Amino acid sequence: MRLKIVGSGGMFQIPNPFCKCPICEEARTKRGKYERLGPSIYIEDIQMLIDTPEDIGVACDRQGISEIKYLSISHKDPDHTRGMRIVEPLGYDCIADRGTSIQFIALPEVVDDINAWNGDGLYYYQNILHCISITKTDYIKIGNIEIHLVNNKTHRGNMTFYVISDRNKKAIYACCDVKPFVHNELYFDADVLIVGLVSDDGILKGGNLLKNAPFKDDMFTVDEIMEIKHKYRIKQIIVTHIDEYWGKSYADYQKVEETLENVSFAYDGMEIVL
Numbered sequence: 001m002r003l004k005i006v007g008s009g010g011m012f013q014i015p016n017p018f019c020k021c022p023i024c025e026e027a028r029t030k031r032g033k034y035e036r037l038g039p040s041i042y043i044e045d046i047q048m049l050i051d052t053p054e055d056i057g058v059a060c061d062r063q064g065i066s067e068i069k070y071l072s073i074s075h076k077d078p079d080h081t082r083g084m085r086i087v088e089p090l091g092y093d094c095i096a097d098r099g100t101s102i103q104f105i106a107l108p109e110v111v112d113d114i115n116a117w118n119g120d121g122l123y124y125y126q127n128i129l130h131c132i133s134i135t136k137t138d139y140i141k142i143g144n145i146e147i148h149l150v151n152n153k154t155h156r157g158n159m160t161f162y163v164i165s166d167r168n169k170k171a172i173y174a175c176c177d178v179k180p181f182v183h184n185e186l187y188f189d190a191d192v193l194i195v196g197l198v199s200d201d202g203i204l205k206g207g208n209l210l211k212n213a214p215f216k217d218d219m220f221t222v223d224e225i226m227e228i229k230h231k232y233r234i235k236q237i238i239v240t241h242i243d244e245y246w247g248k249s250y251a252d253y254q255k256v257e258e259t260l261e262n263v264s265f266a267y268d269g270m271e272i273v274l
């Protein structure tokens with residue numbers, strides 16, 4: 001199984017065009033792994049993209065992703081949906097006024113959420129432009145790749161965790177709304193958990209403390225993520241959905257990685273081969 005982190009950022013890209021903080025300024029100078037676009041992942045084996053942040057077109061171009069046969073969106077939030085117009089350059093021929101259906105796969109409740117938040121966006125693309133074909137499901141098998149779409153349903157609503165298997169290899173993609181982490185037997189013995197919203201030290205941009213932030217209960221500490229790792233006997237953790245307001249650079253995370261066992265921090269273009 002080959003996965004690629006298309007974008008490792010969170011709600012706001014790094015550099016945030018309106019920010020002069022040291023992290024954004026450094027990213028402007030160094031570019032490459034110091035930049036982060038919105039959160040998404042690509043399953044190379046089946047050419048499937050998960051999530052469409054608003055900069056997904058730029059992210060695909062940067063990462064050399066030129067074909068998408070399957071598309072999924074994890075949940076309704078803007079940082080995962082507002083680039084869904086990517087289905088137009090993918091599947092709609094403006095000159096011929098004709099669509100070519102891309103398979104859109106998502107949990108039924110997530111499809112309803114996305115449409116409630118985005119003015120019938122998905123149905124517009126399916127029924128008017130005919131550039132997607134929606135399959136509402138919690139399981140799909142494409143070739144050797146099996147995907148369970150698990151609803152990590154919490155007080156924040158419906159959120160899809162993807163359990164992606166290729167014969168005896170297993171990856172979990174749980175990028176957003178991760179806490180509380182609802183128990184599921186499918187998570188046991190995964191090779192990798194790619195997980196969002198993890199704070200390495202509880203300190204945010206400008207030295208502000210996470211414990212004073214409104215989203216303090218939405219983020220895992222490293223200790224909490226290690227508990228999940230041990231409970232489910234997961235071999236490796238990769239942290240993604242790394243927000244600009246966490247105030248850390250690529251180099252900062254490289255130092256953190258040295259202190260932790262089998263935990264790494266994603267960057268745009270990171271390849272995961274299982």
Ligand SMILES: [Zn+2]
Pocket residue numbers: 016019020021022023024025244
């Ligand atoms: Zn900044």
Ligand SMILES: [Zn+2]
Pocket residue numbers: 010011039077079080175176177241
């Ligand atoms: Zn998010």
